[in-house]
Amino acid sequence: MTELAVKTRGLSRKFGDLLAVDGVDLEVPSGQIYGFLGPNGSGKTTIIRMLCGLLTPSAGEATILNLEVPREAEALRTKIGYMTQNFSLYSDLTVEENMHFIASIYGLSRSEAKDRVGYLLDRYALEKLRARRAGAMSGGQRQRLALAAATVHKPIMLFLDEPTSAVDPQNRRDFWEKLFDLSDQGTTILVSTHYMDEAERCHQLAILEVGQLKAHGEPKDLMSALSHRVVEITGPDLRQVKEDSLKLPQVQSAAQQGLQLRILMTDNSDDPVQYLSAQLDHRGLSFSAARPSLEDVFVATTQNGDSK
C-alpha cells in the first residue's frame, strides 16, 4: 500500500444530540482521487470540514499529510486546498481580482502571483472572463474559478465538497478532466458527490449514510463484490409490476429505468430470475439477470434491507 494522505480512527462529530459523523475509519492513499458518495445529510461535508481543521471532532483522530488535525491545522493550511460546497469567493470582485486576492492571502509576491494567476486563468479557460464579476458567471465558470483559486498555492491535497452540484453534464466532464490532470501531477483529491457517474470515476470510493462509513474500496471491486442479484424486467405496465414486486420478501428495491424495471434482490436469492418469473410471470414480462451497477451497490449498502 502506498503512503496515506488521510488517516482517521473513530472520527465522530456531534451537533447537540445529532450524531452527524459516527466513528469513521478512513484511509486515503496519496495521489488518488478518493470519492465520498452519500445522500444529503450523510456527513460528507462534516467529515471534510473536520479533515480541513475547520471543525473539532467530538471523538476520534485524524491525520492529514502526517499532520494531526485540528491541533496542527495551521501548518496544514498551505498544503491543502479546499473548495467549499457553496461558492465562497467574492461575487462583487472580478475573476482576476479574486485570484490575486487569494494569491496574496497565500503569501505569493506580486510577480509570483502574476505568473501563477496568468497560468491558471489560461489553464481553466478563464482568460476571456478575467474582467467579469464572479457573481455574473455561470455555474460551470464559477466552479472553474473556485478550482483555480483552490490550486493557486499548489496544494498537495485538495478537498472538493460537491464541486459539480450546480453544473451541466458537459461542464462536469470538463471539470473531471481537470481533476485527472491534477491527479496525474501527484495531487491527492478527496471529492464528495451524489452523482453515480462521478463516483465511478474515482480511484477509490467511500459510501456514507447517516454519518457512517458503509462500504469502501475501488468502484469495480464494490460492484463485483456485491452479493445482491440484479434482474431487469421488460414488458407492459411496469408501474404495477414495480408495486407488486416490492411486496415480495426477497426484493430490496425496484427502480424504473426507461423501458426497464431494475430489481435489486436481497443476497439470499439463489436463482432470482426463476423466482421472480414464478411470482410475477402472468402478464407477458421478460426477465434477465444483469450486472450490478454502482447505484445498486449504493442502494444495497445504504438501505441495508430494512426499508423498501
Add this chain to the structure above:
Amino acid sequence: MKSLRRLGAIAIKEFKQLSRDRVTFGMIVMLPLVQLLLFGYAINSVVRNIPIAIVDLSGNAAARVITEEVRVSQVVDIVAYYNTPAEAEAAIVAGDIRAALVFPENLTQRIVNGEIVGQWLVDGSDTMVSAALLALRGMPLHLEAGAPPGAYRPTAPSFEVALFFNPERRSAVNTVPGLTAIILTMTMIMFTSIALVREWELGNMELLITTPIRPLELMIGKLVPYIFIGILQVGIILGLGGLIFSVPFQGDLFSLAIITLAFISASLTLGLMISTVARTQLQAMQMTLFVLIPSILLSGFMFPFEAMPKLAQHIAELLPATHFIRLVRGVVLRGATAHDLSFDIGWLLAFTAIMLAIASLRFKKRLD
C-alpha cells in the same frame, strides 16, 4: 512580509467592495450631510455641577462669602483655585474647568460702591453651560460680613461674564463638532460590526479560514479602508459646519488628526468586537444601536456631561464618543492641542488596543 501582504490583500479587497457598493458609499457621504443639517439646532436643559475654579485677587473675606453663595446655588462645583486669571484660562482651554470666577483686587471698594463684584470667565463652547452661568450674573448676594445690612445696593449686575470661544452663544458652534462624534460612532461601528458577520453569512469566511491568514491580519486589514472614510466624514462635517454654521476652527489640524484617528480606531475596533459576537447582520445592527443611543444621549452631545447623574456619567465614561466629544470641542472650539488633552487620547488608544485584542482572540478559524 507575508503578514503585511495578507493584510494589504484584505484592505484592498475591502476598498474594492466598498467602492462598488453604491448604497453604502452614498450613505458614507449623505449621512453626515443630512445629520449636519438636522442637528444644526440645539437642545437646552437645566445645568448643574459645572466644574469651575476661583481666582481671588483680593484676598478678602467677602470673596469667600460670595464664593460660598455661588457654591450653594448648586449650579457650579468648585474644583480648583488659581492665583491668576491666565492660569484659569489655561485650565479652561485644557478642559479641566468650564468657567472661572475672578474677584478683582479692589473687591471691598466695589462692594461699597455697589459695582460689579467679580467676573466669570466662561467656556462658551457649550451653550447650555454658558447659559447656566449667565443666569448667575444677576444672582442676589447677601454680604452681611463685609458691610452693614442694606449697605450693598447694586446698581449693576453682581457679576460680569466674559464668554470665551463662542461669544454669540450660537448652539451650532457646540453641536457641529459633537456631531462628528455621533456620525463616526454610527458609521464606523455599523460598517465594521457587519464586516465579519457578512463574510460568515455569505460563506466567504469558510474559504478565508482555510487559508494561512491570521486573525489580527484579517482584523486590521478590514479596518484600514474605514479609517479613510472616517477622515472623509470629519472633513465633510467640519468643512460644511464652517461654511454653513460658521463654526470656528481654533485648533491645529495636526491635533485634530490625532484625536480623530484615535477615535476612529476605537470605534472601528468596537465594531469588530461586535462582529465577533453577532451571528447575523441584523444582530450586529442591533448591537450597534445599543452603543449608538447612549453615545447620543450620554456623551455630552445632547446634554452637558456635568448635568447628568453620577451613574450616567460613569456609564458615559465607557463610551468612546464621550471622550471624543471632549477632545473635538477642545481642539476645534478652544484651540487646545493634543498635548493638553492627552488623558482622553490615551483612553481612546487603550480602548482600541483592548478591543482589537478581544476581537482577535474571539475570532476562531473554526466553524464550531
